[in-house]
Amino acid sequence: MDGGVTYGSVNDLAADQHGDLYVVGSFHEAGGDDNERVAKWKQGAYWAGNVAVGFDNYINAVDVSNKDKVFVTGKFKEFGSFGNEVDRIAASTIAGPFWHALGTGLSSSGQTLMSDVYGRTYVGGHFALVDGISCHGLVRWDEDHWENFEPSMYFDVAGMVSDENGVFYGAGDFSSSELGFDVDNGVVMYDGEEWIRLGEADHVIDDIALDTAGNIFIVGTFWNIDDTPAYHMAKWDGVYWHGINVPAYYKPRQVIVDGDNNIYIGGSKPDDNGYWDGFVARWNGLYWVDLGYSFNQKTTALAIDTFGNFYAGGEFDNNSLNHIAMFSEQVTPFPAYPPKLLVYDEEIDFSDEIQVFPNPAGEILNVNVPGKLSAIVFFDITGKEVLSIQKPKNEIDITSLNSGIYFIHVKQNEKSKLFKVFVK
Known part of the structure; x- marks a missing residue:
């Protein structure tokens, strides 16, 4: 991809509704131009030039809302040559390149981002304050203000996804002694009123995805979920968990779904000499297909744009790929959910x-x-x-x-x- 990114690696990828891809990480250049830790690949063809100069530390996650706002979170505290404060969370329009703070920011690093059909953006991380308000690792930005969740709930969110109705699904640790709710290495949903446990694994869950039928897919280093054998990958059909065993010794860290409900995973696998390489593989519901390229380091992010271009990012730098690669074949894009407006119907309790x-x-x-x-x-x-x-x-x-x-x-x-x- 025209030289890729250099002087650092890729942590996350996100495609907007216009076919552009946003790339974030610890890098300093993209396509030979200065792009401090965030860059944009235009229309599946070229780097957009200067998207951001001056994030002072690495970015962990990026997402683009259906209102054409780009959000980034990570360890950074300042942006630009004048040291504008954007404590660990910042936003911009897709036109860029100017980024602005969201209140006074986060008290510690943000780890993951997700925007829903209402244009609200969820942020997960290890912070205890957002904009000076006490919270416990998960908050939501709604247009111009922060929204906290159940104050007694503690979150350690590894992955998030939302469906066409704005229902939230999360993977990670969720606990509240006050509510009697305790889920470790689990999957939960939030319907806007209460937290519901969907399952609990015996080891770490790293990522979560939804297909067009509403099935949930998770990947990680677990072997079982709710006593169902599942070697590093599982599917929730709304009632039961089903194991989907990944190839032996593969360690998936990312999962993504295309418009034909093919499932793609990325992560690391051992080579013949015992070193860990990166990989991308596809599950079509019956069998696995390794997509045929062995990266020399792990993959950390997957994305599909609106044109069907399929991307992998990570720590790899072999064969001049420089931390980001585009698959040689196009896939079917996941259908975009129609945007929704929040309507608060009056509910009379009887x-x-x-x-x-x-x-x-x-x-x-x-x-x-x-x-x-x-x-x-x-x-x-x-x-x-x-x-x-x-x-x-x-x-x-x-x-x-x-x-x-x-x-x-x-x-x-x-x-x-x-x-x-x-x-x-």
């Missing part, structure tokens, strides 16, 4: 007047409420609407639903309430 039973439910779910119901809507754990009934009877036939967790929105005229039900 939980004392309503009964939803049994829970868990079998073929029939009973909803008892004084008077007649206006509607009842069922959503699966990905936030997808799966059943909607207008003016339902009190006995709801749910035989069309698969086993799993559902959220049901019960409406009666101007009153509404959300309930969680498990279907057997």
